[in-house]
Amino acid sequence: MMELTGGEDFRKQQQELNAELEAKLSTGNLPTANILVAGITGTGKSTLVNAIFGDEMAATGTGQPITKEIKSYGNNDIPVKIWDTVGLELDSTTTRESIRNIKQTIAEKSSSKDPFDRMHCIWYCINSGSNRYQGVELEFIKELYSVGVPFIIILTQCWGDENEVNNFEMEIRRINSEKGIGNIDIVQVMAQEMKLRGLPPIPPFGLDKLVDTTLAKLPEFITSSFIAAQKISKQEKRKCGVQIIMEYVNAAQNGFWEKVPVARVFATNLHLKNMFVALSKMYNTVLDESAVEDIINIFNGSKIQIKGKYIESLGAFTLFQINFSNDKKKELQALFSQQEEGLDKEMSEKIASAKAIAFYGCVFMDSIDEVWDKLKSKELNEVRTLIYQLAGTIRDKLKHYK
Ligand SMILES: Nc1nc2c(ncn2[C@@H]2O[C@H](COP(=O)(O)OP(=O)(O)OP(=O)(O)O)[C@@H](O)[C@H]2O)c(=O)[nH]1
Ligand SMILES: [Mg+2]
Structure with a gap:
């Protein structure tokens, strides 16, 4: 009985959200999708965000410090707000505390009564060449994933040997399943053309796959915002x-x-x-x-x-x-x-x-x-x-x- 009511409430809420979305779609005033981009320093978070949403995203958007660890940025023309976790270092003694704080910020946001105000997706970036998936990083992912926000792991800077990257991806999947983290989507990406000495440049790839994967995971009421904001598809x-x-x-x-x-x-x-x-x-x-x-x-x-x-x-x-x-x-x-x-x-x-x-x-x-x-x-x-x-x-x- 209880469950039935819950289900109906949920359906009603979905209907209301969809009606709201339709009204917003026809004015072009779309709600803002919230995307958290996490990962250790230098993995390519900013490069990725710029590739998907355009350079002006970070350039004109004034980064607003939310906490010591999180900065949010966006601008009025783009219906997406990026929550950027800055400066995480795996071997730093303060990292554990940072992780706790980041998790808390997301958890608080995600319990917001207003679904538009919640965190809608987390992109976790790992450098494909790092070839290690362990220790603090694993804990970090486990903590973030447990908040229940749609979660995608992105292997960045995939310009290295394809087999090696695939093996690394398999290793991540194996460890995730072993640790009971769940079957997280993993997308291989090269956000920006890579120039190597004496070789033809390697063009970007995987961005379309990331857009598709994100769209499949986002709550429906926020998909048009993400579609309008992204520059890939x-x-x-x-x-x-x-x-x-x-x-x-x-x-x-x-x-x-x-x-x-x-x-x-x-x-x-x-x-x-x-x-x-x-x-x-x-x-x-x-x-x-x-x-x-x-x-x-x-x-x-x-x-x-x-x-x-x-x-x-x-x-x-x-x-x-x-x-x-x-x-x-x-x-x-x-x-x-x-x-x-x-x-x-x-x-x-x-x-x-x-x-x-x-x-x-x-x-x-x-x-x-x-x-x-x-x-x-x-x-x-x-x-x-x-x-x-x-x-x-x-x-x-x-x-x-x-
Ligand atoms: N060619 C190429 N270079 C990349 C790519 N991703 C990252 N880089 C390079 O890697 C370096 C770090 O990238 P950022 O995007 O600044 O990394 P970040 O994760 O935002 O770093 P922090 O903000 O310090 O945490 C830069 O020099 C980028 O140019 C990529 O897809 N292709
Ligand atoms: Mg950055």
Whole structure:
């Protein structure tokens, strides 16, 4: 009986969290995912964080000392906060005390009533070349793992002999199971290109695997934040982008969130703008509302505007070029197969806005997707360059449909 109630409470809480997440997704104001990065000095924690979330993460984020051992950093544009454990040394006499303090901080955070405030994942870094997994480090992992936060071991700087690294990984697994620590995920990573004298550089690898593994372990309500913050997997961003578009399409079909009389075209534009901002944030660009307005104005000022009937006939075609999950595709197909003639004015307007939202949403997302590949992250941080690039890409796409 008790268990059933607990289960229902849990489900209810999950539903509430998911509803909250959906609301946040469509505004682009995502909650912040908390990730603790631990491991001894010099294993490559900062290098890894920068590779996943971009250099500006650590550069512009003011590190805030939480305790003697933990510093947190992040910035308002990235929906993730990194909790960095600094300066641990395996042979230091104070290490045990440090470990205790770190564990306590996480445990306190993890008992927070607000699930958004908890620690959502721990990345524990071990240098793949260290070839030892014992003593204080083992204790450290055991302590941290026992808090119950999703936990991943990362073997960093994997540029050495592949067999050796694999053997080391197996050794870690063996010891973990022997010590009853559990079956912890282990990911081999090379966060940054490695240059060795006289040899071609070894490119980074494993970052995508780390993103996937983390996504599989994170509580669902925080996954979109992590997806928006990371710079590795575009595919995941796309999935979330489709979700954002669908929310706006559904809202448009229902007459948007609030009733907007007559000025339907403007209403569509306003919602278009909000959708573009949400999509931009998902692709970690610096486009804010006014930048998006600039882009929309470029098109309002140009001759490239797609008339309703073109959207009608070309919308479906466009959508098929975009990677959608099957059920979303069916939803959009159904939308575009709806005829507006014969419907009353209000209904036909709703459907027309929904089609416009779907069409422009897909074109915008596709363009941002393309630009994201083309530009280096530094350039993506300059609003003007980004507006210019994006407007050009959108124009090229829309020209197709004129
Ligand atoms: N080429 C290459 N160098 C790496 C990689 N990871 C770490 N390094 C190098 O290793 C050194 C230490 O890396 P950091 O990222 O500063 O290590 P850390 O764990 O943050 O160190 P502390 O903050 O002192 O605890 C730096 O010189 C990095 O350039 C990697 O994936 N590739
Ligand atoms: Mg560091």
